[in-house]
Amino acid sequence: MxxxxxxxxxxxxxxxxxxxxxxxxxxxxxxxxxxxxxxxxxxxxxxxxxxxxxxxxxxxxxxxxxxxxxxxxxxxxxxxxxxxxxxxxxxxxxxxxxxxxxxxxxxxxxxxxxxxxxxxxxxxxxxxxxxxxxxxxxxxxxxxxxxxxxxxxxxxxxxxxxxxxxxxxxxxxxxxxxxxxxxxxxxxxxxxxxxxxxxxxxxxxxxxxxxxxxxxxxxxxxxxxxxxxxxxxxxxxxxxxxxxxxxxxxxxxxxxxxxxxxxxxxxxxxxxxxxxxxxxxxxxxxxxxxxxxxxxxAPGSVADSPDLTDAQPLGVLGPEWSTLRRPASPDWLTAAPGGLTIQGGQSPYGLRSPSLVARPVTASTCSLEAVMRFTPGNVHQTAGITAYYNSRNWHYLALTSDGLVLTTSDRGTRTERRLGGPAGAEGAEGAEVRLRVEFDGPVVRFFGAHHDPELFGAHHGRELVHLGPELDATILSDEHADEHIDGHVRAFGFTGAFVGFWVQDLAGEGCAARFEQISYRT
CATH class of the missing domain: 2.115.10.20 (Glycosyl hydrolase domain; family 43)
Structure with a gap:
């Protein structure tokens, strides 16, 4: 050895x-x-x-x-x-x-x-x-x-x-x-x-x-x-x-x-x-x-190891990223060195064509952060950042036509918290919002930054501020996702938690969100 x-x-x-x-x-x-x-x-x-x-x-x-x-x-x-x-x-x-x-x-x-x-x-x-x-x-x-x-x-x-x-x-x-x-x-x-x-x-x-x-x-x-x-x-x-x-x-x-x-x-x-x-x-x-x-x-005799450094530029859909239930394809997802453009898809509970790009949570303390450019055109269009387990268990900070909304789904039961008023459109790519989701052991926190006082109230500005309450990370666990009815399996929990970017376009009207300066840290 x-x-x-x-x-x-x-x-x-x-x-x-x-x-x-x-x-x-x-x-x-x-x-x-x-x-x-x-x-x-x-x-x-x-x-x-x-x-x-x-x-x-x-x-x-x-x-x-x-x-x-x-x-x-x-x-x-x-x-x-x-x-x-x-x-x-x-x-x-x-x-x-x-x-x-x-x-x-x-x-x-x-x-x-x-x-x-x-x-x-x-x-x-x-x-x-x-x-x-x-x-x-x-x-x-x-x-x-x-x-x-x-x-x-x-x-x-x-x-x-x-x-x-x-x-x-x-x-x-x-x-x-x-x-x-x-x-x-x-x-x-x-x-x-x-x-x-x-x-x-x-x-x-x-x-x-x-x-x-x-x-x-x-x-x-x-x-x-x-x-x-x-x-x-x-x-x-x-x-x-x-x-x-x-x-x-x-x-x-x-x-x-x-x-x-x-x-x-x-x-x-x-x-x-x-x-x-x-x-x-x-x-x-x-x-x-x-x-x-x-x-x-470790083994006592090994070959020379290759360079194992992940050289993917931030924002490129590298091997650590996944998409939910549909492959990454140009009809809904564009990845380039500058970031990701995600075309909206089904609701959070949809099982055919959701638009979620995510990566596994790899440590009890970690975060995902990005700048999002998006302006919702109506109530059917939303985009944001999520801490996700499956279609029934997730936390989601989204920009909607009603403003910033923080939603939790716990075994399908939704709790919504409105955090600010609607943001105005800003240029061709829409409102610019910095978003962050953070895991800290059993707690999930969401952060945001935007200069619009209507969107963030007294906390508007370029510095990230904690939005909403601390949320329960343990609902994003294998054990919580397991569900049984009358002794029969209703749902398994086999996947672990993810963090990622989510876009909805429930009426199929062609909305998209742009995510830049993407950073995942443990």
């Missing part, structure tokens, strides 16, 4: 369900993106310590259609592998998960390079989600959990199916919400890694092995490979959904999801990606202590 340390989470904020892959000297991490474009966010590293975002793979509707998907629907648990000179990406698109059903379709695309070009999607057979591929001797097999929608059923185990034809086999019955399968082979054993316990505080990783790919599989007698369920004092909770990778020199690591809860147990930052070192003991891959560590020894 050279003393370098991996510090977790390696991908902070919304980066769940990691799939890790090494090709030569390069490591790639793919994570779930749910209702956000581009689908399947990928990061690259040479040393497992430093990671740079490459952006999303599924950039357009040819590869991914998210129109109308529910909150925390869309892309679930991608799997990235490399075989026969091609990158293989398997991903599921969840169209509905409520009231006892799971309407998901699994797809496969391939590319000669991680940058593409990616092939047209091929629909895969399968009876559930969390699909992955295993390659051996020129053949490929598809693994996935099986979902049984009959009342009182649900999770039904892990299925294995040859991609070149043949019947599926149930190689592992359901044990405890068994999902997220990955298959490996070492020293004549097949190792089946699964996630169990659900994606919350009981989450964990279990490893089983067999001499035959079809099983039967026996569990590691030492118990779960990784879990936080027995120790609420650990900094990383919800540890689970893992994927193994071997370094060029033979060291092993597991990428897994984890969360850093606030006091009280809410996870505003969502589910993040962490790495743990794996050692082989008595023929089993194990994490020291079976619990996630914040600091982990």
């Amino acid at each position: 050279d003393g370098r340390v991996i510090r977790n989470p390696v991908l902070p904020g919304f980066h769940p369900d990691p799939s890790i892959l090494r090709v030569g000297e390069d490591y790639y991490l793919a994570t779930s993106t749910f209702e956000w474009y581009p689908g399947v966010r990928v990061h690259h590293s040479r040393d497992l310590v430093h990671w740079r975002p490459l952006g999303g793979v599924l950039t357009d509707r040819r590869l991914l259609d998210l129109v109308g998907v529910p909150d925390s629907g869309g892309v679930w648990a991608p799997d990235l592998t490399y075989h026969d000179g091609l990158f293989h990406l398997v991903y599921g698109v969840m169209d509905n998960y409520a009231f006892g059903f799971k309407d998901i379709t699994n797809f496969l695309i391939t590319a000669p390079s991680i940058e593409g070009p990616w092939s047209d999607p091929v629909r895969l057979p399968g009876r559930g989600f969390d699909a992955s591929l295993y390659h051996e001797d020129g053949r490929s097999w598809l693994l996935s959990m099986v979902f049984d929608s009959r009342p009182g059923r649900g999770f039904a185990g892990i299925e294995l199916r040859p991609l070149d034809g043949g019947e599926p086999e149930l190689i592992l019955p359901n044990r405890d919400v068994t999902e997220g399968p990955h298959l490996y082979k070492a020293d004549g054993w097949y190792y089946l890694m699964v996630a169990e316990g659900g994606t919350g505080y009981r989450h964990g990783i279990t490893v089983l092995r067999s001499r035959s790919m079809s099983g039967p599989y026996e569990e590691d007698p030492a118990g779960p490979m990784l879990t936080s369920r027995h120790d609420p004092g650990l900094a990383l909770q919800k540890a689970g959904h893992g994927c193994l990778v071997r370094t060029r020199t033979g060291e092993w690591y597991v990428a897994h999801l984890a969360a850093r809860p606030y006091p009280g147990g809410t996870c505003v930052l969502g589910r993040e990606t962490a790495l743990q070192r794996v050692t082989w003991v008595d023929g089993w891959p194990r994490v020291p202590g079976g619990v996630p560590a914040v600091e982990v020894p």
